[in-house]
Amino acid sequence: MIKNKKQYTMMKKQLEELLTNIWDIKEILQKENNIPLRLQLGTFERGLVKLQKELEEYEKLTSKSLSCLEFDSFKDDMNKAIISFRIASDISQKKLAAEMFIQEQQIQRYEQSDYLSASFERILQLLEALEIRMILRKDFKKDAFKATPANVWELNDKIRKRGSILQIAGEE
Numbered sequence: 222m223i224k225n226k227k228q229y230t231m232m233k234k235q236l237e238e239l240l241t242n243i244w245d246i247k248e249i250l251q252k253e254n255n256i257p258l259r260l261q262l263g264t265f266e267r268g269l270v271k272l273q274k275e276l277e278e279y280e281k282l283t284s285k286s287l288s289c290l291e292f293d294s295f296k297d298d299m300n301k302a303i304i305s306f307r308i309a310s311d312i313s314q315k316k317l318a319a320e321m322f323i324q325e326q327q328i329q330r331y332e333q334s335d336y337l338s339a340s341f342e343r344i345l346q347l348l349e350a351l352e353i354r355m356i357l358r359k360d361f362k363k364d365a366f367k368a369t370p371a372n373v374w375e376l377n378d379k380i381r382k383r384g385s386i387l388q389i390a391g392e393e
Contacts, residue, residue: 223279224304224332225314232279236272239265282308300335303344306351320350 223229246262249255281287287309292298307317314332318325331339339347348355 222301222304223275224308229276229279232272232276236269236276239269239272243269279308283311285311300337303336303347303351303353304332306353310351312351317347317350321346 223232243262243265246258246265249258250262282290282305290302290306290309292302292305307314312320314328315325318328321328331343336344336347
């Protein structure tokens, strides 16, 4: 994840270099069938897709067109969410550090480790500084059977069996 403008600039430069490398390899492959080079091209193209996604994500966060930013999974997305909220709020690491009365380097260290080294108290302070409203929700019916395209026939069979059991019980 791109966490600041400096990283964004570096990634843009890497993207340009990667595009040049891909173009060069494609030029060579038009003239000769070089299997190791073809494999390298595949690696570069996968890297290109990943780099483009990261750049697009950062550009979306900095576009100021967001009205709301929402993350659904607490465990998996919490660390990414905090950084995303900071970027989307157009708050630099330096400004955030000043609001929290800590050194900018501390924010950089937290973000380097995706806030895994931050205490719960520090996370709460951070959420307050970023004006993030957090909603905790528990789904008590998560084991409930839900119809999906993959299990619709299984559900249909269960309903039929239940219906025939009810008929047998009703006939007695």
